[in-house]
Amino acid sequence: MQTSEFSTQLQNKINELKARRTSMQLGSVSFDSKLLLAPMAGICTPPFRMLMEDLGAGGTVSELISVHGINYDNKKTHDMLKVDEREKNIGIQLFGEDPDAFAKAAIVAQRQNPKFIDINMGCPVRKVVAKGGGSAMMKEIETLGPFFRKVKAAIDVPLTIKIRMGWDAEDINADKIEHIAKEEGVEWVAIHGRTRAQQYTGLSNWEYIEWLAQNTKLPLIGNGDLHQPHQVAKRLKQTNCDALMIARGCLRNPFIFLESLQDESETYNSLFKGSEYFEVIERLYQYTNETYTQERARLVQLRKLIVWFAAGFPGCAKFRGEMFKSKTLEDTMNNAQKYFMGLGDSYKKINYDEIFMSSGHG
Numbered sequence: 001m002q003t004s005e006f007s008t009q010l011q012n013k014i015n016e017l018k019a020r021r022t023s024m025q026l027g028s029v030s031f032d033s034k035l036l037l038a039p040m041a042g043i044c045t046p047p048f049r050m051l052m053e054d055l056g057a058g059g060t061v062s063e064l065i066s067v068h069g070i071n072y073d074n075k076k077t078h079d080m081l082k083v084d085e086r087e088k089n090i091g092i093q094l095f096g097e098d099p100d101a102f103a104k105a106a107i108v109a110q111r112q113n114p115k116f117i118d119i120n121m122g123c124p125v126r127k128v129v130a131k132g133g134g135s136a137m138m139k140e141i142e143t144l145g146p147f148f149r150k151v152k153a154a155i156d157v158p159l160t161i162k163i164r165m166g167w168d169a170e171d172i173n174a175d176k177i178e179h180i181a182k183e184e185g186v187e188w189v190a191i192h193g194r195t196r197a198q199q200y201t202g203l204s205n206w207e208y209i210e211w212l213a214q215n216t217k218l219p220l221i222g223n224g225d226l227h228q229p230h231q232v233a234k235r236l237k238q239t240n241c242d243a244l245m246i247a248r249g250c251l252r253n254p255f256i257f258l259e260s261l262q263d264e265s266e267t268y269n270s271l272f273k274g275s276e277y278f279e280v281i282e283r284l285y286q287y288t289n290e291t292y293t294q295e296r297a298r299l300v301q302l303r304k305l306i307v308w309f310a311a312g313f314p315g316c317a318k319f320r321g322e323m324f325k326s327k328t329l330e331d332t333m334n335n336a337q338k339y340f341m342g343l344g345d346s347y348k349k350i351n352y353d354e355i356f357m358s359s360g361h362g
């Protein structure tokens, strides 16, 4: 499929920033940037993943996908597995508590040609944890060696894991898990610096992440609360981690993977104005239409992202209200055009003190 072009001005700006990326190697896998898009359920679908790669993310991960859903041939789950042929740096993330079921599903997932297959070991959601999946896997670590071994033996692409620091403050065991993962040939570990008990409260513990990065043998990807370009830039410069993952930060600022590459001498003000946001929305609209056939699915996917992208621009609260009244795609795009194109030369200023999305699956 042919992707529509951005204006020359926007594309030049993107290219200039992309040229500042540092490519990296995580185990046997290479990426064009040290900044990767973290998995997000209901968000990291092909349209959003492709858009984030266009806007500088070095690689992406799918939302978490149930191994049982795959093995039971659930249509919705199989749809979630789909990877667009334009996606070259994608990992598929699976969740499930049973190693045989996991290995079987991983073989199916591999048919989509992902760059890696990732085990979700961080999801704190009760429904997932109650069955022994997600962050519950961090509780009984003696079962992990055979688990990793079984899945790894079933697939040809690298196996990776995404974890939290531990189950709770009394049981911080990411270091032990890293050790087991290393023994079993897992390619890298991504860590969200909270415990399961914390869910999304408090702050991601970067002191711990940096300590772990210094004390691991496997490549480590650090994650958590990297929401502002200047903060990401500072972390990139100082970190012992091999790479960083960004989740929520790119919802309010889809240009974060690029804006974080500014020099310290630069201001870290937003570099992109409303009309450029609208160009990005038009591309997302194209990807969404190519991915989903149902108008309802297109609308639901697109509208929430457009509303998040507006965060920090003047009048965004009023715009949000109007957007949720628009019932058709046409209305949605017309409203978005009117709003973003009408922003003129104003740049966004996000209020980072406001709590933004305090639940998720990892």
Ligand SMILES: Cc1cc2nc3c(=O)[nH]c(=O)nc-3n(C[C@H](O)[C@H](O)[C@H](O)COP(=O)(O)O)c2cc1C
Residues within 6 Å of the ligand: 038, 039, 040, 041, 042, 043, 062, 063, 064, 093, 120, 121, 122, 123, 162, 192, 223, 224, 225, 226, 227, 245, 246, 247, 248, 249, 357, 359, 360, 361, 362
């Ligand atoms: C809406 C939402 C959905 C998420 N879904 C997943 C998921 O499917 N798999 C996963 O490993 N982590 C998931 N996460 C966790 C993120 O990948 C990330 O670890 C966490 O949000 C902390 O990073 P951040 O501060 O950059 O958002 C999700 C987070 C959010 C907010």
